[in-house]
Amino acid sequence: MFDTHLIRKDFPILTRTIHGKPIVYLDSTASSLKPKLVLDAIMEYYTKFSVNIFRGIYTLSEEATQKYEDARVKVAKFIGAKSENEIVFVRNATEAINLVAATWGRAHLDRESEIVSTVMEHHANIVPWQEISQKSGAKLSYAGITPDYELDIDHLEKLITSRTKLVVLTYVSNVLGTINPMKEVIRRIKSKNPKTIILIDGAQAVPHMSVDVSTFGCDFFVFSGHKMLAPTGVGVLWGKYDLLQEMPPYQTGGEMIKEVYLEKTIFKDAPHKFEAGTPHIAGTIGLGAAIDYLSTLGMDAVRKHEEEVTRYALKVLGQLKGVKIFGPERAERKGGVVAFTVLGVHPHDLAQVLDSDNICIRSGNHCAMPLHTYLKLSATARSSFYIYNTKEEVDLLAGGIEKATRLFNG
Template structure:
């Protein structure tokens, strides 16, 4: 993610902020500095309008009605599947399953592929910087069928200890599942390198990548990465809540049994026996999140028009600025690697607890996340219970970071000795 934006590109990036109605609001009487995009991004007008239009115009359930509204909505819904495939470099739209969120995508793989293919004693390797969404589904499976979970350690500088990964691999390893970009540290993991070394050890080991924080920070090509599955969640990509994506290699998806049963995923039902549709329909039981899928499509159009590479470069500029400004505040410890890092800065202060600081920041109009970021094992490793996390989006600017730094200084005056 190298490069620099020209002054014109910078001005254009700055203008996109106006597309987000929430950012012109105040919080506690102050202009809002929204630095919690890693948790959930704000929505551009294009997404809000697309969702409203989906309900205002020819709304109907999909895949069922022979009337015009249903046919048109079905076509728009399926067009988003193709758009998502294109956005992440999948070979075909048949490799795209719509889920509720990233969490559901990982649970789907664990319960469908995992239950069908793993047995007691088989090993699943995850990493020490996983979100709970990529820990707990494997623990549920462990409790159900007795798999063994192994963990790639995290180095003190916030990178994965990849030498240890080689030692963890064994003849029992069936899956390696890890995060592309850490939501708590910002670390961009070397996905291709990891996949290559796992495949060199044994090409039958399957790979799942949690791309929830990665698809928002730069261009992703799942085919080039070589992942078997890749998950992400719509609400962090400037789209609505309630919609996520599970990409899977098609022949792998075809080999997996359904995860949930119900309408729209069957070919024929009798009381004796049911046959299922091919992937991806087999994994989309019941009425899907129609309006949300159309909103996700609008979000992808929006970021694609800006250019994921431009978003990545702008974020790197902000990251450098943020790290520099925060390094100047006494008593802060910053977590995360010096290089290969997305627009996420996690820190603690030796003069105040993250939640107390976050409450002062709230009064200053600054929205950050404080807590364990659904990464309790990672917090344990650093011997802390929480950090403050400032996370950037395409609309973030230097003034937001200045407001954060001013707020932290105010918190220090209030809370510090």
């Protein structure tokens, strides 16, 4: 059974107090807290077999290699990949997107090509495409959103032409929380142009709901470990195997090679040809442990809990005077993210007032400046919820917002 109070006991950081007060962590969209199981897995690597992988023909190295490769299998199963060979370990979602831009993008995009994206993307899924668009001459265009803060799928569909080589879009918005109906979106893109390659930014989806990439019909899917209970510095690129095989390497050097001669090099097959140098071994093993933890809870239960807390937050914050919420109104349509403004209180001031009570929220544009500009906003406050958050914490947030309103508006 999903018991938040038991779950909270697995997170050592939640036993901390600052100035005698507990921590109310409402910023998991930026990065999640880490459970003891993950911390133990990292410690186990460093205390029992903290050696390099693939290189050594000795037991310690074989143990470390096995754990690293086990993590690949766990990731593959967790997201419904056909095989672990479709899983490339990178630093984070940002690096996964840059990898695709620098390899697939450089090989396929030119002046005749078009890339389509949306205004609700994180900078990680905008800037690499701007760069490749400038270098290749490919046209980059963006679908808008509806007044209900949903992706304007009709607009997206209109932007797809016979020249569209690539569509890049987020599964869940890190500001609005909007969950894009991915299967429908992909079906409509492919019906306009079946050859279009589709990259999904799953950074805000994989930590929070059950994901099965094999059912989407997309070509690339990216996410970060640190938002799903794992350490920072490890992320995932999933790609269809044929595409990965056909792509040139991203970085070159040790570990990604089969044979090296002074004149030429023969690379390994995917996924290893994309993992040059010593990877974040401990972090990757930690990601495997995070997946074990989430799998034990069950992703449907995780989603249900977040939906409940989000529904409660939408109700409680929505009743506060001067609070305006941005994003779909119904919790079923949203991830566990509530972005809002408070009349007369700048989001940064609000975040500071909340911090005096150890309530951690994010303020600013949340790496989605184009979305804020589109909504004619300079900044919002953002609270986000995960497996360890409770309705009582939402009440504390509401109390903090009222306190800030009194302070700034008298």
